[in-house]
Amino acid sequence: MRAALLSPLERNPLRKRDGSMACVAANCDGQWHLRELLEMVESKSDKAHVLGIVAKRRETTATRLSERERLLAAVDFLKKPEIKDRPRQAVDEYLMRQGIAEDVVAEARRLVDEDIVPLAGGQSHAPAFASVEVDSAAAEEIDAIEAELIAVDDLASVLRKIESTKKKATKRVLRNKVGERAKLCAAALDCQSWACLDGFAGPDLVDGVLRDVACLEPLYAPSEIWVGTSATLGAQVVVPEVRGDKVLWMCGAHPGRERGGVEPCDDEVKRGVSAGVSRLSKSQEARFQHLRDLMRSVDGFVLGELVPRLGVLSDVSSRSDAMLAVYPGDGARFQAHVDNTSLDGRKLTTVLYLNKGWTREKGGQLRIHATSKAHYDVEPRAGRLALFYADRIKHEVRPTWHQDRVALTLWYYGDNERRDAVDRAKVDAATEVAVNATDAERRRAQAYARDLCDPAHHASVEDLADRAEYLPRNSQKILAAMAGVPDTHFAVAVRRMTPDALNGLRTRFATMGV
Ligand SMILES: O=C(O)CCC(=O)C(=O)O
Ligand SMILES: [Fe+2]
Structure with missing residues (x-):
């Protein structure tokens, strides 16, 4: 039910055509290359052709x-x-x-x-x-400054103990310990907009997470970026020269929703259909326990410790699903970009690295472009947590060699900006559907939305669901797009709503200008 009521944008900010990756085209070193690609995408819409060219150009170094x-x-x-x-x-x-x-x-x-x-x-x-490799790029790399790390010695396990202990005195002692580290991290974020905690997750937790995710190996999909001039003009394509990782989205364990385990977001992945892997069994799902612990620790640190200390994060209370990303050790990279350039709601990026035995020659550093001159490199060593403001820090993943580079990324949302972005996406989606509907079908959808919002109407969930079932299919599609549910499921989604969820939908419809 929860999954059904989240729009694709809520579930996965990067896959949606929200324009957030347009910055890649504007910022990356291979600008000429992307412009060319974009022209091809626009003129031919021939993805296979574009991918062929990218594969050829990839043979460098x-x-x-x-x-x-x-x-x-x-x-x-x-x-x-x-x-x-x-x-x-x-x-x-x-x-x-x-x-x-x-x-x-x-x-x-x-x-x-x-x-x-x-x-x-x-x-x-x-x-x-x-x-x-271009000369100036080589010189720049040689000049990179090793990022200063804040040592935090398995903070994740301390955070988990705070959650589990019943004793108030113990809680207080542990909170003080976390608080000291959080103060340093908040100060770093405050003055430089990024921070890096060394040893956030201890070796046992890292091992556990790696065991958890090992069975998912064949299910990762190549990352796509949005190559385009705007949020609507362009195409979603795989461009390994710009972004060469494979990703898998995991949902569950969201703050404020205590129940429910962690599992792959994509139903198809869950069924293992695409890779011919057998369906994840219940016990396999239970194996994501360490991943869940890790996500909860990061949540605890960000929401419990950083948010109260940092004014810019004051309306942060939720986050994206978790993105597991693997950069194959054949030179995969992610060129310089800012995560959120389109007011998509993301305020803070956190990346937890899971790479045991990482050494310098393997590359894969997170490079933070603090200013146009200075850049800092963070090696993606196991247990490190990098944090930076998602809407202002330009960063990249340097080419990765010899070993796959694995990381878990969570984006924390500013609630107001996020709500606006989700509403915008819904209005866009509804408008797109509405273009193909007849006037009568559009009017029926509008009338339904008006009645749903009308406080005088006080229609019950059953009433509204019954009425939705009798709407023409295109009217249902428009409403589904507005609500952010799969397009055949509007009536079903309404029937399953709690009174609170219905009130939430009323408020949102009322502020969407429909
Ligand atoms: O893995 C990293 O260090 C950063 C990845 C990144 O920039 C992204 O996924 O947007
Ligand atoms: Fe990024």
Whole structure:
């Protein structure tokens, strides 16, 4: 019932054509590329063709080169005047992140230091590695500043103990402990709009979550971005060069709704139909217990500790479903973007990393573009929690190598902005449906909506559901779009409503200008 009453926008902010990803087209390094893609999408609407081009362009970086060629390229790179005087370790690590093995980098260093010119091995000149990745981007990366972390030593388990303990004194002691850390985190958010907590989830919880989600592996779907000039003009496409992760949405355990376990949002995924995986059994669903614990800990920290301390979060009380994202270790990345550029309600982004044994050469850093000059890198190490303001911090995921990079993201909503965004989306959806309806069908839908809102009417749930069943199909579709329920289910949804839910719907219809 709950799932049925949430609109796609409420359930999944990124899949909806809400324009929030349009920023990617405007901000990313590959701007020319996206513009070209957009033209193709608009002129041909040929997704397969676009994807073919993207796949071809994706073959970049040193991974295409033979070991000999990599050595030559690395030597070439190290000799560049703008690279020669930079810190050696940072430069070497940069090369390793580009897929050059450590011993090859060391050999290149030796050749450069001893001023030995390596033989090109039959080739007329070395492949210009630095021209594969743009020079200025390399210099920028070498200059990245390691983000300062706030050490919090398994805060998640302390937060869970606060929830479970009955003893007031124990609660108080634990709350003080959490409070100290929360103060630091709130101060960081306040002055720089981002913060990073090291060790938010301890190793046991991380292991538990990884075990929980292991069975979901085949069910992830490639992320799509909205490539377009506005919220309505463009297309939803997979563009791995811009965003190369695979995602799976998990719902449940929302703040204020204590009951119900965590499960995949998508019914089809739940049934495992798409990947031919057998239906998740009850016991498999119960395996999401650690994931649920983790989500509740982040909720507890954000809603219980940060919201009271930060004025900009004052109307935050709910969040999105949970997004599990995997960046394959073949160079997958997410180019620079701001999460919420279209007033979609998201105020705070939290990302919890689940990568055990992560080392620097694997890349995958969350890069925070704090200003146009300074950027900070956070390595996605297991248990870390990154937090930033979703509507102002530009950030990216750097190319990921050698190992898949796994993270869990939750977005916290400012209730007012979110309510407006959901209403806008509903009006848009209703308008879209209404275009295909006859005048009579539109009028019937309007009359029904008016009666539903009219306080003098006091119609009961049964009455309203009965009346809805007799409406023409297109009128029902318009009302379903306004209510944000699947288009064949308006009468069913009304029949299942509690009096409170009905009142909620009345208020929303009344403020939607229909
Ligand atoms: O995984 C991360 O570090 C950030 C991912 C991200 O920016 C996003 O999904 O919007
Ligand atoms: Fe993001």
